[in-house]
Amino acid sequence: MTDFSATKALFTLPEGMIYLDGNSLGPLPRATAARVAQTVTEEWGKMLITGWNKAGWMDKPMHVGDRIARLIGAEAGHVVMGDTLSIKVYQALAACLDLNPKRRVILSDTGNFPSDLYMAEGLCRTLGQGYELKTVAPEAVLDAIDDTVAVTMITEVDYRTGRRHNMAEITARAHAHGALTIWDLAHSAGAFQVELAACGADFAVGCSYKYLNSGPGGPAFIYVSPRHADHALPALSGWQGHAAPFAFDLDYRPATGAERLRVGTPPILQLAALEASLDIWDRVDMQDLRIASLALTDRYIAGIEASCPSLILATPRDHAMRGSQVSFRHPEGYAIMQAMIARGVIGDFRAPDIIRCGFTPLFIDETDVDHAVAIIADIMQNSLWDRPDYKTRAKVT
Numbered sequence: 585m586t587d588f589s590a591t592k593a594l595f596t597l598p599e600g601m602i603y604l605d606g607n608s609l610g611p612l613p614r615a616t617a618a619r620v621a622q623t624v625t626e627e628w629g630k631m632l633i634t635g636w637n638k639a640g641w642m643d644k645p646m647h648v649g650d651r652i653a654r655l656i657g658a659e660a661g662h663v664v665m666g667d668t669l670s671i672k673v674y675q676a677l678a679a680c681l682d683l684n685p686k687r688r689v690i691l692s693d694t695g696n697f698p699s700d701l702y703m704a705e706g707l708c709r710t711l712g713q714g715y716e717l718k719t720v721a722p723e724a725v726l727d728a729i730d731d732t733v734a735v736t737m738i739t740e741v742d743y744r745t746g747r748r749h750n751m752a753e754i755t756a757r758a759h760a761h762g763a764l765t766i767w768d769l770a771h772s773a774g775a776f777q778v779e780l781a782a783c784g785a786d787f788a789v790g791c792s793y794k795y796l797n798s799g800p801g802g803p804a805f806i807y808v809s810p811r812h813a814d815h816a817l818p819a820l821s822g823w824q825g826h827a828a829p830f831a832f833d834l835d836y837r838p839a840t841g842a843e844r845l846r847v848g849t850p851p852i853l854q855l856a857a858l859e860a861s862l863d864i865w866d867r868v869d870m871q872d873l874r875i876a877s878l879a880l881t882d883r884y885i886a887g888i889e890a891s892c893p894s895l896i897l898a899t900p901r902d903h904a905m906r907g908s909q910v911s912f913r914h915p916e917g918y919a920i921m922q923a924m925i926a927r928g929v930i931g932d933f934r935a936p937d938i939i940r941c942g943f944t945p946l947f948i949d950e951t952d953v954d955h956a957v958a959i960i961a962d963i964m965q966n967s968l969w970d971r972p973d974y975k976t977r978a979k980v981t
């Protein structure tokens with residue numbers, strides 16, 4: 585059994601704060617500062633350029649990718665770190681369109697995170713030739729997969745509602761219709777065990793600064809199935825994805841496997857921060873995590889519904905359709921979230937009316953949930969959110 589009180593002790597959390605936003609920016613592990621400092625002083629400071637060999641910097645994107653592979657059910661050697669999630673979405677899309685050249689449709693859903701949709705639109709504009717992005721309601725994705733679809737681009741867990749798609753079912757239908765699949769795991773990696781290989785996923789992408797706690801701006805990851813790894817042609821053909829970067833050839837020759845999805849110089853300091861967090865993840869059994877996560881989200885839903893009738897649940901009750909976050913709707917959701925934050929319950933607001941809270945057993949327990957529910961009940965029952973200063977929107981919500 586994973587000891588979640590032990591993992592909680594491995595994070596730095598401000599006194600009195602109940603942090604329900606690890607799904608947006610994971611908290612700081614206690615070991616991170618020293619790990620980054622060591623990389624700075626002992627590696628960068630003393631080794632300088634030789635660190636690329638001596639400290640193994642060059643291999644970090646693949647080594648760290650392998651540690652994430654366990655959490656997402658990927659084959660070793662098929663996950664690589666780098667860039668941001670938006671960039672990795674673009675890369676995966678371009679590769680899939682190239683692998684499925686007779687088709688013109690990218691299928692996604694209207695619940696997807698805008699950046700994924702923007703990247704797809706941008707790629708279609710660049711390619712021309714009739715490429716188009718088609719979006720349908722999340723519930724309609726399965727039926728919308730037909731023989732025109734080149735690739736499905738689906739975020740497994742909806743960032744707003746926390747609704748979870750059925751990866752196995754959608755992937756099987758896509759393949760039956762000759763389409764490829766890209767899974768965005770932004771709200772899945774570290775939320776529950778993902779089974780990319782078992783589901784037959786073609787590509788997957790995700791970020792490390794949410795549930796995986798690598799810190800603001802931590803690198804993204806990309807997965808390519810072994811079926812495609814040596815055929816996918818990177819549209820972003822940077823030198824670090826070259827078969828021999830230090831041959832400095834004038835022509836691009838992709839590396840074998842997932843390594844070809846590297847673009848430029850990897851962020852070594854952020855990777856060091858991520859490694860400190862992955863040391864915690866190494867102690868976590870993903871089945872234990874899921875059981876604990878569902879218990880927390882069930883408890884929060886029951887507590888809020890019992891005390892705050894004006895908050896409307898936006899997250900599915902069905903466990904199979906739920907990630908590790910819970911969202912409630914309210915027209916004054918922004919002001920309510922500001923009132924929560926003022927009382928030390930940190931979640932976030934997602935337009936137009938979503939009060940979103942993420943629950944991760946790594947550092948949130950049942951006592952935290954009960955405290956958060958009591959504070960939210962007080963805010964709702966006494967209209968403590970109804971203040972002008974809570975209604976002025978900040979740049980980041």
Ligand SMILES: *Cc1c(COP(=O)(O)O)cnc(C)c1O
Pocket residue numbers: 668669670671696697699700739743768770771791804
């Ligand atoms: C968080 C998130 C992003 C953010 O992309 P970045 O390039 O890392 O800023 C993209 N897509 C989804 C689905 C997300 O949840």
